[in-house]
Amino acid sequence: MGVSKMATMTEESKTKERVEMREQPPLVRARNFREVPYGYSPEEAFEEAGRCLSCKNGPCREGCPVGVDIPGFIGLIKERRYLDACYKVKERNALPAVCGRVCPQELQCESRCLMGKKGKPVAIGNLERFVADYEAANGDMKIPERPRSTGRKVAVIGSGPGGLTCAVDLAKSGHHVTLFEALHKPGGVLIYGIPEFRLPKAIVEREVEYITKLGVEFVPNAVIGKLYTIDELMNGRGYDSCFICIGAGLPMFLGIPGENLNGVCSANEYLTRANLMKAYLFPEYDTPIKVGKRVAVLGGGNVAMDSARVALRLGAEKVYLIYRRSEAEMPARKAEVHHAHEEGIEFVLLTNPAGFVDDGKGNVCAVECIKMELGEPDETGRRRPVPVKGSEFQIEIDVAIPALGTRANPILTKTVPDLMINRKGYIVAEEGSGMTSKPGVFAGGDIVTGSATVILAMGAGRRAANAVNEYLKWKYWEFK
Amino acid sequence: MYKILKKEDLSEQITLFDIEAGDIAQKARAGNFFILRTHEQGERIPLTIADFDRGRGTITTVFQKVGKTTHHLGTFNEGDYITDVIGPLGNHSHIDNFGRVVCVGGGVGIAPVYPIARALKEAGNKVTSIIGARSKSILFWEEKMRRVSDDLIITTDDGSCGTKAVVTVPLEDILSSEKVDLVVAIGPAVMMKFVCRTTATYNVKTIVSLNSIMIDATGMCGGCRVEIGGETKYTCVDGPEFDGHLVDFDLLMKRLQAYIPEEHTAMCGGKMNGGK
Numbered sequence: 183m184g185v186s187k188m189a190t191m192t193e194e195s196k197t198k199e200r201v202e203m204r205e206q207p208p209l210v211r212a213r214n215f216r217e218v219p220y221g222y223s224p225e226e227a228f229e230e231a232g233r234c235l236s237c238k239n240g241p242c243r244e245g246c247p248v249g250v251d252i253p254g255f256i257g258l259i260k261e262r263r264y265l266d267a268c269y270k271v272k273e274r275n276a277l278p279a280v281c282g283r284v285c286p287q288e289l290q291c292e293s294r295c296l297m298g299k300k301g302k303p304v305a306i307g308n309l310e311r312f313v314a315d316y317e318a319a320n321g322d323m324k325i326p327e328r329p330r331s332t333g334r335k336v337a338v339i340g341s342g343p344g345g346l347t348c349a350v351d352l353a354k355s356g357h358h359v360t361l362f363e364a365l366h367k368p369g370g371v372l373i374y375g376i377p378e379f380r381l382p383k384a385i386v387e388r389e390v391e392y393i394t395k396l397g398v399e400f401v402p403n404a405v406i407g408k409l410y411t412i413d414e415l416m417n418g419r420g421y422d423s424c425f426i427c428i429g430a431g432l433p434m435f436l437g438i439p440g441e442n443l444n445g446v447c448s449a450n451e452y453l454t455r456a457n458l459m460k461a462y463l464f465p466e467y468d469t470p471i472k473v474g475k476r477v478a479v480l481g482g483g484n485v486a487m488d489s490a491r492v493a494l495r496l497g498a499e500k501v502y503l504i505y506r507r508s509e510a511e512m513p514a515r516k517a518e519v520h521h522a523h524e525e526g527i528e529f530v531l532l533t534n535p536a537g538f539v540d541d542g543k544g545n546v547c548a549v550e551c552i553k554m555e556l557g558e559p560d561e562t563g564r565r566r567p568v569p570v571k572g573s574e575f576q577i578e579i580d581v582a583i584p585a586l587g588t589r590a591n592p593i594l595t596k597t598v599p600d601l602m603i604n605r606k607g608y609i610v611a612e613e614g615s616g617m618t619s620k621p622g623v624f625a626g627g628d629i630v631t632g633s634a635t636v637i638l639a640m641g642a643g644r645r646a647a648n649a650v651n652e653y654l655k656w657k658y659w660e661f662k
Numbered sequence: 663m664y665k666i667l668k669k670e671d672l673s674e675q676i677t678l679f680d681i682e683a684g685d686i687a688q689k690a691r692a693g694n695f696f697i698l699r700t701h702e703q704g705e706r707i708p709l710t711i712a713d714f715d716r717g718r719g720t721i722t723t724v725f726q727k728v729g730k731t732t733h734h735l736g737t738f739n740e741g742d743y744i745t746d747v748i749g750p751l752g753n754h755s756h757i758d759n760f761g762r763v764v765c766v767g768g769g770v771g772i773a774p775v776y777p778i779a780r781a782l783k784e785a786g787n788k789v790t791s792i793i794g795a796r797s798k799s800i801l802f803w804e805e806k807m808r809r810v811s812d813d814l815i816i817t818t819d820d821g822s823c824g825t826k827a828v829v830t831v832p833l834e835d836i837l838s839s840e841k842v843d844l845v846v847a848i849g850p851a852v853m854m855k856f857v858c859r860t861t862a863t864y865n866v867k868t869i870v871s872l873n874s875i876m877i878d879a880t881g882m883c884g885g886c887r888v889e890i891g892g893e894t895k896y897t898c899v900d901g902p903e904f905d906g907h908l909v910d911f912d913l914l915m916k917r918l919q920a921y922i923p924e925e926h927t928a929m930c931g932g933k934m935n936g937g938k
């Protein structure tokens with residue numbers, strides 16, 4: 183099958199090089215918070231779209247967790263119908279400007295692209311970003327006509343990508359949707375976690391504007407579990423159904439000596455200060471952040487990469503990224519690892535932190551490390567790092583940022599006794615529907631799966647919206 | 663947006679607000695706190711819910727002007743709006759009939775001690791309250807505290823009101839003369855540290871409310887970490903009240919100083935920009 187497809191490849195597309203996005207030069211961007219890639223011009227997008235083979239069965243589409251009609255939207259770019267291309271994407275993905283920027287395309291759509299067999303895959307993510315930005319710049323925000331109200335009320339809890347997607351779909355179905363958010367701003371990780379230079383906040387704000395235009399009522403500053411419980415929403419406040427999509431926001435620490443010294447702060451704290459509170463604009467904004475001359479970030483995921491690059495932009499002279507495995511095992515998006523290298527972040531691989539050293543005044547002044555080597559594969563299939571005896575060494579630092587992943591936050595779940603959670607505190611929910619043990623209550627996103635991706639949370643939000651619709655029709659509940 | 667319905671300057675540095683926040687008032691209990699953000703560029707700071715009125719839908723807060731945000735907050739007037747108010751947060755106080763209790767409030771800590779003393783009194787305890795401040799001019803709520811206490815003792819560092827002493831002096835007098843079942847102490851970290859030292863020698867259980875630096879106050883950042891009996895806890899979700907005998911106060915005090923240089927810049931920058 184692969185061969186017959188190859189045969190349809192036009193001579194022209196075969197020889198064409200992937201059109202890479204122009205970017206701010208590494209040493210310039212490493213000192214500012216502006217977005218790294220500039221985006222495609224229409225000409226560049228047109229040229230890149232020309233590389234697409236328009237495969238009939240669209241293997242790329244199978245790589246997309248929400249099944250965007252990729253050959254379809256790229257076909258529209260080939261016709262220079264950029265707005266239509268954007269609407270095509272939006273049929274399946276409500277947040278293309280976000281996903282074009284942050285999805286791990288190399289593991290999803292682009293990994294299936296036939297062009298990638300011989301050379302580089304079509305830059306699907308870049309094209310998605312282009313059409314979304316084109317629409318933002320040139321199109322009117324297309325607000326679908328509001329359907330007749332069903333008279334039903336649904337509460338969506340958490341305004342990350344999962345909650346936003348679910349709220350949009352439910353509003354389109356004619357329900358009265360209230361989106362409750364603990365923080366003062368909507369967007370979840372898109373607002374508090376992912377930095378400006380990777381995902382400009384104006385983009386998230388535009389998406390939120392879209393959902394309020396759809397009639398979704400947004401209630402910030404509402405910590406569910408504290409201000410209201412789920413039962414109060416369902417009984418006293420008249421909600422017919424709830425979708426819980428509160429992310430996995432609890433930071434993990436290593437449990438090593440010195441972790442509570444000043445200068446050691448979780449990636450969540452560091453990024454929340456920088457992004458949500460805009461500490462990078464301090465003192466114009468009031469929230470301070472430790473700038474640090476020499477910064478160590480511990481971890482190898484997107485969160486670690488983002489923290490390291492924020493530290494650099496705040497003005498650190500030296501930023502170390504300490505990771506216990508090798509670069510191949512890093513779970514971060516490949517593009518961001520590449521960017522981090524270019525910007526001069528020093529990767530200290532196969533190294534585990536063992537403790538933090540006190541300067542005598544309660545501040546961290548060094549991180550104690552030990553070298554690791556890769557042993558047998560563990561349950562994730564990655565080779566397990568084991569310490570090398572006698573290889574201890576120290577790195578002098580004044581800020582350390584553990585970015586070791588996150589866990590479920592019990593603040594809501596502990597107030598819902600009939601909501602089944604697993605050993606680690608994640609909500610137990612059916613994969614296809616998000617249905618939980620509590621009638622009328624659905625859940626999805628990171629609070630069900632553990633830390634995953636934007637697109638997977640969006641997929642869960644969409645499936646839950648469908649399931650809520652079914653539930654409101656039949657009021658039938660059977661869990662497991 | 664949350665409207666300020668009442669403003670009262672309790673002293674030069676200490677101000678009281680009643681803030682319209684109906685749903686928070688419905689849920690608030692003694693010991694809870696809330697987070698506020700004064701304006702779009704503002705930071706999130708925690709303040710105790712010093713009182714609440716469910717009927718009027720208001721929460722009362724008493725704050726001391728110590729830095730940029732609290733000074734800015736002090737410029738707000740009745741009828742002005744605070745951009746964000748989030749609560750009720752933290753665990754509420756454990757109220758029971760313990761028997762004989764002593765409530766100690768130092769400085770602005772008098773405000774958070776008040777609802778706890780009231781609840782303890784209503785639960786049937788015999789309550790002695792000790793309130794202390796540097797001087798008479800910054801003391802407040804003497805009458806309010808008197809109404810919810812069987813006995814009220816006032817101390818000031820300079821003797822301008824009540825006894826010239828720190829709060830631990832009358833506390834020690836009580837502990838050495840009768841059996842006390844519980845001490846609740848809220849105030850500056852050093853005060854709580856010395857109260858706990860005093861009560862430890864008499865083996866009297868002591869509850870303190872910690873004032874760590876916070877951001878989200880929902881357990882999401884870990885910035886409010888403290889050590890309780892050698893274990894790391896989050897003040898916002900595990901506290902703010904803890905068993906005072908287990909608290910590492912020196913660590914708390916060091917962590918409270920984490921942003922001193924930045925706070926300085928903020929204050930200077932603020933003044934240069936016209937005192938925003």
Ligand SMILES: Cc1cc2nc3c(=O)[nH]c(=O)nc-3n(C[C@H](O)[C@H](O)[C@H](O)COP(=O)(O)OP(=O)(O)OC[C@H]3O[C@@H](n4cnc5c(N)ncnc54)[C@H](O)[C@@H]3O)c2cc1C
Binds near residue numbers: 339343368429628
């Ligand atoms: C720094 C960082 C970088 C990342 N980079 C990428 C990337 O490049 N690509 C990618 O695909 N994924 C990335 N991820 C992962 C991705 O962001 C998450 O998987 C995704 O956001 C999960 O979406 P969600 O809707 O489940 O929850 P979240 O985005 O976590 O949103 C949950 C929301 O619920 C709110 N909430 C929590 N508790 C309550 C409560 N009790 N009451 C009311 N509201 C509550 C929270 O404040 C939050 O706003 C990154 C994550 C981080 C932290």
Ligand SMILES: Cc1cc2nc3c(=O)[nH]c(=O)nc-3n(C[C@H](O)[C@H](O)[C@H](O)COP(=O)(O)OP(=O)(O)OC[C@H]3O[C@@H](n4cnc5c(N)ncnc54)[C@H](O)[C@@H]3O)c2cc1C
Binds near residue numbers: 724732902
């Ligand atoms: C649970 C809790 C309840 C509190 N209740 C009250 C109260 O009822 N009345 C009151 O006057 N104060 C209270 N505080 C302290 C109050 O939050 C701080 O005084 C305030 O944040 C200082 O902000 P600033 O910008 O004015 O001063 P800054 O210049 O920022 O700081 C001055 C000092 O205040 C402390 N501080 C700074 N930022 C914070 C922060 N985000 N959280 C806590 N402390 C901080 C530090 O020790 C710092 O050195 C409480 C704190 C906590 C954690």
Ligand code: FES
Binds near residue numbers: 875876881883885897
């Ligand atoms: S304030 Fe962020 S975890 Fe407590």
